[in-house]
Amino acid sequence: xxxxxxxxxxxxxxxxxxxxxxxxxxxxxxxxxxxxxxxxxxxxxxxxxxxxxxxxxxxxxxxxxxxxxxxxxxxxxxxxxxxxxxxxxxxxxxxxxxxxxxxxxxxxxxxxxxxxxxxxxxxxxxxxxxxxxxxxxxxxxxxxxxxxxxxxxxxxxxxxxxxxxxxxxxxxxxxxxxxxxxxxxxxxxxxxxxxxxxxxxxxxxxxxxxxxxxxxxxxxxxxxxxxxxxxxxxxxxxxxxxxxxxxxxxxxxxxxxxxxxxxxxxxxxxxxxxxxxxxxxxxxxxxxxxxxxxxxxxxxxxxxxxxxxxxxxxxxxxxxxxxxxxxxxxxxxxxxxxxxxxxxxxxxxxxxxxxxxxxxxxxxxxxxxxxxxxxxxxxxxxxxxxxxxxxxxxxxxxxxxxxxxxxxxxxxxxxxxxxxxxxxxxxxxxxxxxxxxxxxxxxxxxxxxxxxxxxxxxxxxxxxxxxxxxxxxxxxxxxxxxxxxxxxxxxxxxxxxxxxxxxxxxxxxxxxxxxxxxxxxxxxxxxxxxxxxxxxxxxxxxxxxxxxxxxxxxxxxxxxxxxxxxxxxxxxxxxxxxx
DNA sequence: CTGGGGACGGGGCCC
DNA sequence: TGGGCCCCGTCCCCA
Numbered sequence: 001x002x003x004x005x006x007x008x009x010x011x012x013x014x015x016x017x018x019x020x021x022x023x024x025x026x027x028x029x030x031x032x033x034x035x036x037x038x039x040x041x042x043x044x045x046x047x048x049x050x051x052x053x054x055x056x057x058x059x060x061x062x063x064x065x066x067x068x069x070x071x072x073x074x075x076x077x078x079x080x081x082x083x084x085x086x087x088x089x090x091x092x093x094x095x096x097x098x099x100x101x102x103x104x105x106x107x108x109x110x111x112x113x114x115x116x117x118x119x120x121x122x123x124x125x126x127x128x129x130x131x132x133x134x135x136x137x138x139x140x141x142x143x144x145x146x147x148x149x150x151x152x153x154x155x156x157x158x159x160x161x162x163x164x165x166x167x168x169x170x171x172x173x174x175x176x177x178x179x180x181x182x183x184x185x186x187x188x189x190x191x192x193x194x195x196x197x198x199x200x201x202x203x204x205x206x207x208x209x210x211x212x213x214x215x216x217x218x219x220x221x222x223x224x225x226x227x228x229x230x231x232x233x234x235x236x237x238x239x240x241x242x243x244x245x246x247x248x249x250x251x252x253x254x255x256x257x258x259x260x261x262x263x264x265x266x267x268x269x270x271x272x273x274x275x276x277x278x279x280x281x282x283x284x285x286x287x288x289x290x291x292x293x294x295x296x297x298x299x300x301x302x303x304x305x306x307x308x309x310x311x312x313x314x315x316x317x318x319x320x321x322x323x324x325x326x327x328x329x330x331x332x333x334x335x336x337x338x339x340x341x342x343x344x345x346x347x348x349x350x351x352x353x354x355x356x357x358x359x360x361x362x363x364x365x366x367x368x369x370x371x372x373x374x375x376x377x378x379x380x381x382x383x384x385x386x387x388x389x390x391x392x393x394x395x396x397x398x399x400x401x402x403x404x405x406x407x408x409x410x411x412x413x414x415x416x417x418x419x420x421x422x423x424x425x426x427x428x429x430x431x432x433x434x435x436x437x438x439x440x441x442x443x444x445x446x447x448x449x450x451x452x453x454x455x456x457x458x459x460x461x462x463x464x465x466x467x468x469x470x471x472x473x474x475x476x477x478x479x480x481x482x483x484x485x486x487x488x489x490x491x492x493x494x495x496x497x498x499x500x501x502x503x504x505x506x507x508x509x510x511x512x513x514x515x516x517x518x519x520x521x522x523x524x525x526x527x528x529x530x531x532x533x534x535x536x537x538x539x540x541x542x543x544x545x546x547x548x549x550x551x552x553x554x555x556x557x558x559x560x561x562x563x564x565x566x567x568x569x570x571x572x573x574x575x576x577x578x579x
Numbered sequence: 580c581t582g583g584g585g586a587c588g589g590g591g592c593c594c
Numbered sequence: 595t596g597g598g599c600c601c602c603g604t605c606c607c608c609a
Contacts, residue, residue: 362587
């Protein structure tokens with residue numbers, strides 16, 4: 001442990017104190033809040049917890065395996081193991097207050113393997129004797145510690161493609177070993193369910209697996225039923241180190257011995273990653289499991305449904321692997337060689353090597369680049385450089401048609417559209433054209449085209465009358481407002497998702513939300529956790545469809561969406577006119 | 580409400 | 595892998 005502790009200071013990953021996350025996530029200017037990251041916190045926390053475990057302090061759960069006893073903490077086990085989370089969740093759901101058993105018999109997990117898994121839980125380091133790799137793998141699978149299972153599989157050379165099969169096989173084996181009196185019929189049905197889950201898991205890389213027949217027999221607690229295992233949010237993003245961990249670890253007869261980082265290049269590189277990333281990358285996405293949909297959506301947001309982000313979240317996997325994942329997932333614009341990293345504060349995936357520190361400054365408010373002329377500070381050097389043009393008078397972007405010169409290339413671009421008279425951005429509602437896309441967006445957010453629009457048959461009223469059931473909520477509110485809201489909120493909830501804004505009884509709430517979202521814009525949402533979460537909920541499966549996982553909204557894509565909206569509206573209007 | 584300038588944050592490319 | 599540079603989209607502010 002000391003080795004780990006000594007190694008930790010070298011692991012510079014910005015980790016916010018969880019309690020401050022909301023504040024940290026706010027934009028620097030929001031209420032003057034500044035997030036102060038404490039990179040050591042999570043490591044120190046783990047260290048203290050491990051010390052408590054070793055001294056038996058505050059241990060409220062004892063795991064046993066074939067006579068060996070392992071005092072531990074329920075909260076830690078619930079945090080690291082889907083099985084225990086489900087177990088304790090079921091316990092609490094059953095109104096038993098979460099403290100009804102203190103001994104959990106895990107004879108199905110070999111003592112050494114259990115010891116290694118506990119060591120992992122408390123140190124974020126897995127020390128695996130190669131001879132016991134299979135046992136650890138099985139234990140990790142049974143307890144729902146996916147990252148460990150993945151790493152073991154990698155080390156054993158088992159392919160990811162076989163993940164479902166292997167996991168299934170292992171689980172089934174364990175099931176047969178442990179289930180005892182459980183009826184075959186029940187097992188079969190559960191297996192079927194798990195196959196679905198695993199299939200989803202394999203395709204989406206969302207670790208929401210239900211771990212069927214409980215691998216353990218809590219001594220003083222009945223085994224939780226499968227139904228008790230809720231679909232849980234991902235606790236484990238793809239282990240970035242899996243590729244590196246393909247290198248077999250050193251033999252280590254003592255499972256408690258902590259391997260010192262720094263010895264053994266490739267492997268230890270992996271371990272270093274593992275050490276510092278696991279606590280941060282893996283756990284922040286935790287959301288209250290009571291909101292399954294939200295959890296799922298957030299997972300989609302955080303890791304991408306197309307597998308690319310999952311594969312590449314801080315993952316030094318091979319380019320070929322990523323490419324394969326991308327193509328397998330349907331493609332889209334994908335990075336080739338640069339490693340996306342996940343912001344530990346807002347969970348956003350930051351693409352591009354070296355971009356995470358830059359992004360982190362948006363949370364910390366740090367502005368290390370100060371203008372020597374006026375003292376204005378900037379978060380980025382390149383912005384300062386552009387700013388300096390104001391003082392030097394440099395305007396490197398001259399207009400070829402007039403004497404105007406500009407500081408920014410995009411200013412010139414905007415300006416050129418004036419000369420050309422081009423107004424390529426047209427409001428689909430009132431058909432007013434704009435030279436700039438942001439002006440069109442501003443226009444759409446407002447109500448400036450409402451009058452024109454209301455001359456047409458009102459979509460909301462029509463919808464209400466023709467009995468499209470789920471639109472019924474509109475009847476409870478001003479159809480005009482609903483119309484406006486739908487039209488403009490579609491900017492952020494594009495067609496195809498459908499306007500999930502209107503549900504019976506939710507009109508007011510959703511209107512407020514949509515207005516808030518319209519004010520904030522999608523990129524601002526991470527700074528407003530509540531709205532962000534609701535936004536995720538409302539967005540439904542948009543990100544889940546693999547589109548635009550990084551949150552970028554290219555003009556082309558936006559225009560395409562708007563074009564779709566226009567087509568959709570025109571189509572509907574035609575239908576209405578025919579009626 | 581619209582046009583225009585500027586600021587800011589993210590992504591791509593390159594070193 | 596980090597950072598510089600550039601481009602882009604978006605937002606804010608002002609006239």
